[in-house]
Structures are given as structure tokens and as C-alpha cells.
Amino acid sequence: MYEITCDVAVIGAGPAGLAAAAAAKEQGAEKVLMIERDTALGGILQQCVHPGFGLSLFNEELTGPEYAGRFIEKVEQAGIQTLLDTMVLEVRQDGTIYCTNSRYGITMVKSGSVVLAMGCREKTRGNIQIPGTRPAGIYTAGSAQRMVNRQNEMVGKKVVILGSGDIGMIMARRLTLEGAKVVAVVEVMDYLAGLTRNRVQCLDDFGIPLLLSHTVTRIVGNQRVEGVYVAKVDQNRLPIPNTEMFFDCDTLLLSVGLIPENELSKAASIEMDNVTNGPVVNQYMQTSAPRLFACGNVVHVNDLVDNVSIESMLAGKNAAKYAMGQLPSSKRVVVCRPGENVRYLCPQKIAVSDEAEDVTIYFRVKQPQKETTLKVSCEEGLLFEKRLPRVNPGEMQHIGVSTASLSGKTLTVDAEKRN
Amino acid sequence: MEKEITCTICPMGCRIMVCGEGEVIQSVKGYTCARGEQYARSEFVHPVRILTSTALVSGSSEPLVAVRSSRPLPKELLMNCMKKIHMLHLQAPVYRYQVLIPNIMDTGVDIVATGEAKTQD
Numbered sequence: 001m002y003e004i005t006c007d008v009a010v011i012g013a014g015p016a017g018l019a020a021a022a023a024a025k026e027q028g029a030e031k032v033l034m035i036e037r038d039t040a041l042g043g044i045l046q047q048c049v050h051p052g053f054g055l056s057l058f059n060e061e062l063t064g065p066e067y068a069g070r071f072i073e074k075v076e077q078a079g080i081q082t083l084l085d086t087m088v089l090e091v092r093q094d095g096t097i098y099c100t101n102s103r104y105g106i107t108m109v110k111s112g113s114v115v116l117a118m119g120c121r122e123k124t125r126g127n128i129q130i131p132g133t134r135p136a137g138i139y140t141a142g143s144a145q146r147m148v149n150r151q152n153e154m155v156g157k158k159v160v161i162l163g164s165g166d167i168g169m170i171m172a173r174r175l176t177l178e179g180a181k182v183v184a185v186v187e188v189m190d191y192l193a194g195l196t197r198n199r200v201q202c203l204d205d206f207g208i209p210l211l212l213s214h215t216v217t218r219i220v221g222n223q224r225v226e227g228v229y230v231a232k233v234d235q236n237r238l239p240i241p242n243t244e245m246f247f248d249c250d251t252l253l254l255s256v257g258l259i260p261e262n263e264l265s266k267a268a269s270i271e272m273d274n275v276t277n278g279p280v281v282n283q284y285m286q287t288s289a290p291r292l293f294a295c296g297n298v299v300h301v302n303d304l305v306d307n308v309s310i311e312s313m314l315a316g317k318n319a320a321k322y323a324m325g326q327l328p329s330s331k332r333v334v335v336c337r338p339g340e341n342v343r344y345l346c347p348q349k350i351a352v353s354d355e356a357e358d359v360t361i362y363f364r365v366k367q368p369q370k371e372t373t374l375k376v377s378c379e380e381g382l383l384f385e386k387r388l389p390r391v392n393p394g395e396m397q398h399i400g401v402s403t404a405s406l407s408g409k410t411l412t413v414d415a416e417k418r419n
Numbered sequence: 420m421e422k423e424i425t426c427t428i429c430p431m432g433c434r435i436m437v438c439g440e441g442e443v444i445q446s447v448k449g450y451t452c453a454r455g456e457q458y459a460r461s462e463f464v465h466p467v468r469i470l471t472s473t474a475l476v477s478g479s480s481e482p483l484v485a486v487r488s489s490r491p492l493p494k495e496l497l498m499n500c501m502k503k504i505h506m507l508h509l510q511a512p513v514y515r516y517q518v519l520i521p522n523i524m525d526t527g528v529d530i531v532a533t534g535e536a537k538t539q540d
Contacts, residue, residue: 049485065534152482196432
């Protein structure tokens with residue numbers, strides 16, 4: 001069997017993997033290896049030709065390929081080795097990776113530490129169980145985006161989009177610019193899932209109707225989609241009888257959420273969070289298996305790539321430190337607990353060592369809420385409060401704490417409504 | 420004329436009412452910050468957008484290369500600019516930030532590549 005030895009191995013060369021690999025090298029890891037199943041670096045950014053990336057990290061508005069380009073340049077200049085067109089089959093807790101490609105066949109990689117950066121994939125019709133026939137013309141928004149933006153294949157002429165996530169709205173604009181008619185964007189929730197900016201620039205600019213509190217109840221068509229039925233939903237998101245309308249269309253795009261791609265993490269038996277569907281990590285982005293680190297959408301689905309890059313630099317840096325035996329050894333662990341109107345916290349654990357460290361904790365709320373007070377507390381009482389004019393599940397929030405202030409075993413974040 | 424503008428500067432999404440005619444603004448109401456007021460004024464007088472798309476390329480392993488306008492374009496010209504982009508047929512290699520259509524529709528804005536198309540080995 002072909003064998004490769006490295007200090008840090010990074011699985012995935014999308015935004016998370018690129019930032020992690022560059023940071024690991026910068027931290028002093030001598031041999032950094034990236035393993036990617038696509039034939040090019042950059043992951044999903046290659047097909048995200050629209051602007052809106054880099055506003056917080058580079059303070060300028062870049063498109064996906066430009067944003068990826070900045071990191072690809074770094075990785076190439078740093079002399080990081082890449083295995084493209086290579087599928088990882090197994091990751092073990094001891095740092096051994098089995099992968100395969102047509103050049104080397106089954107390959108064993110022995111690494112000092114591993115960064116899991118596999119990203120996420122889209123929910124499909126099967127995940128949300130839309131009734132009806134099974135014709136051609138039903139795509140997830142991201143696969144349609146790949147076809148249109150990378151493969152020069154148009155997906156349809158008259159399109160209904162289910163889900164008001166950012167990818168769905170961006171595809172509404174993209175398909176309109178390419179000459180298709182987008183009949184409507186349909187959202188089951190009573191609020192927009194993606195950013196307001198995208199509603200204005202992708203839907204309003206082109207007069208595309210947005211139907212909140214509606215869902216697709218049935219797909220019609222034999223060979224090809226001939227239309228969909230759309231109905232209003234009640235507060236429990238269940239279709240209201242006699243509100244069904246028929247929309248004539250040949251294509252249905254689904255932008256209904258993302259699932260972290262964690263088959264490798266689960267097979268490695270690391271601890272998982274059943275809310276994020278990603279590995280449980282500490283502030284070093286270290287999983288329950290000390291040698292394995294994780295970052296980006298494989299840990300929790302982010303809304304901004306800038307946040308993915310920042311989190312991944314942390315993972316890469318700490319994976320390098322671990323491989324070089326420099327990661328501080330923890331004295332005790334504090335568990336981060338989501339409180340009122342908080343869906344999850346990331347990292348889920350904080351390792352407290354002799355060194356005081358500043359830790360950034362990211363979180364999402366469950367429900368949109370105005371006039372919110374964030375309360376950060378441990379068992380002994382309130383650590384601090386922060387007032388926010390409004391919170392929204394679509395926009396990730398963050399707070400900072402110092403490990404020196406953490407007594408006890410838990411840290412709780414509540415997002416309370418102010419009266 | 421009265422126009423409601425949803426501010427896109429931050430996620431608050433303030434609804435701002437602008438009253439005026441052409442380039443003359445009489446009143447701006449509903450903004451909650453200075454940047455928001457500025458946005459509403461320029462959006463009322465002359466809305467502009469960055470245009471992004473793809474262009475056909477031959478001689479590379481991929482059939483398309485990503486493109487953008489070097490600066491925001493007047494909103495009303497986006498569809499006509501798309502027609503010009505559709506007429507492009509490039510030959511690899513194409514480099515990032517290579518100018519593909521200079522001064523599109525006499526706007527002073529260029530269409531440039533954002534991706535790269537390497538020559539196929």
C-alpha cells in the first residue's frame with residue numbers, strides 16, 4: 001500500500017480546509033497535506049460566482065472564486081501538498097487515514113493530527129418528503145448552481161423555488177439573468193430564512209414573488225415536472241385545506257437546509273452534537289478524539305464564509321500545535337449549555353488550562369426576537385449581559401469569555417426578551 | 420414620488436420612505452443610522468448593483484469561467500449587459516482580473532474574470 005506521512009492532514013479543500021491548512025503551516029507544521037475529492041481547490045466557492053464574500057475578513061466585497069483564490073494562493077505559496085480527485089474512506093482516532101485515487105490506489109496517510117473539513121450537503125426532496133410523482137426537473141439549489149455556473153447546463157425555463165435560504169434566492173437571480181422565469185420563492189416559515197440583502201437584490205430587483213408561510217404540497221408531471229401545488233400553512237407549519245394553488249413550472253429547486261457531512265466523523269466514533277449534527281468541539285476546535293480537529297460547516301452550518309475561515313484558522317493552528325506537542329493540557333472542562341431561546345453553542349466545551357485564554361462562542365437563536373438581552377452565566381451567577389436590538393435564527397451571534405472567569409462546570413447563554 | 424426602500428447595509432433591514440422626484444429628494448424617513456440614510460438616498464436616485472455571471476471558454480478543462488463587473492452597474496442596464504456577456508467566447512488561458520469587456524455599455528465599468536481557466540494539458 002502507498003504510504004504518506006505528514007504532520008497535519010486536512011480533509012477537504014473548501015473554504016474550511018484551505019484556511020486550516022494555511023494556518024497549520026503558518027503555525028510551524030512542516031508537512032501539511034490536503035485531501036480533496038473534487039478535481040480543483042476551493043469547494044463550493046468555485047460555483048458561488050455572486051458577490052458578498054470577504055466583507056468582514058478582507059473588508060471588501062469579493063465573489064466566491066476571488067475569495068477562494070486568496071486562500072489558494074496562500075496554500076500554493078506555502079508549499080502545502082494536495083491530493084486532488086481523492087476520496088477519504090476512513091479516519092482513525094490515531095491519525096491514520098485511508099484514502100483512494102486512480103494514481104496511487106488505496107493509500108495510507110499517517111498524520112500527527114487531522115482536521116476534518118468536509119463541509120455539508122443539501123437536504124433533498126427525500127429529507128422533506130414532498131408528495132407527488134417523481135419526474136425530472138427537481139434539483140437542490142446547490143446542484144443547480146453547479147450545473148449552471150460550472151458545467152454550462154441550464155436547468156429549466158419556468159422555476160419554482162422552495163425555501164428562502166440564501167442559495168435559493170441567489171439562484172432565483174442567477175436563473176433570471178440566464179433567461180429563465182422564476183415563478184415564485186416559497187417559504188414555509190413566516191420569516192425569511194436568508195439575508196434581507198438577498199431578498200432585495202435577488203427577488204425584489206427582478207419582481208420575483210416571495211410567499212411566506214407557504215409550502216409545496218404536491219409535485220405534478222410524468223417525464224418532466226409540469227407544475228407544483230402550493231398551499232398556505234398554519235402555525236404548526238401544516239398545510240391549510242382549500243388554500244392550494246397550482247403553479248405551472250418545469251423545474252423545482254429546493255433550498256431547504258444543509259446537513260453537515262459527517263460519515264467519516266461518525267465512523268471514527270467521535271462525540272457528536274445532535275442539534276448541530278456535527279462533532280462536539282472545544283475552543284481549540286478539537287473533537288473528543290484529541291488528535292482529530294474539525295471546522296467549518298462540518299461542525300455547524302455557518303451563514304458567512306468569513307466565519308468559516310476564522311474558525312478554520314483556529315482549527316489549523318491548534319492541530320499544528322497538537323502535532324508539535326504544544327497544545328496546553330487542560331485541568332478541567334466547562335460545558336456550554338444553550339439556555340432560553342438558544343438553539344446551540346459552539347464550541348460545546350471549553351478546556352480550562354493554567355493559561356487564561358479568550359474564547360469566542362458562536363450561537364444561534366431558535367426564534368426571531370426584538371429587544372433581546374443576552375445573559376452569560378455560570379453556576380455562581382451572571383458573568384455579563386449584552387443588549388441586542390434584535391436576534392434572528394439566520395444570523396449567527398457570538399460572545400467572548402475569558403477562561404479565567406469560568407468557575408464551575410457549566411456556562412449558560414440565555415437570549416431573554418426585554419420588557 | 421414616494422418609494423419604500425429596504426436598507427441592505429446591515430441585517431436590521433430598516434424600511435425607509437424616500438420622497439422626491441428624479442435627483443431631488445424632499446424627505447427621508449425611517450432610517451436608524453447615517454449609513455442607512457445615505458444608502459436610501461443613493462438607492463432612490465440611482466440604484467447600482469455588482470453584476471456577476473459566467474462566460475464560455477474553450478481549451479480548458481472546464482467550459483465556463485466566472486466573471487463580474489469591476490464596479491457596480493446601473494440596475495436598469497443589468498439585462499443588456501448580460502446579453503454582451505452571453506456573446507463572449509474566450510480561449511484559455513484566462514487569468515483572474517483579466518479584462519474581458521472593457522467599458523461595457525459605455526458605463527466606464529469593465530467585465531473582468533474572477534475565476535481562472537488554465538490551458539488543458
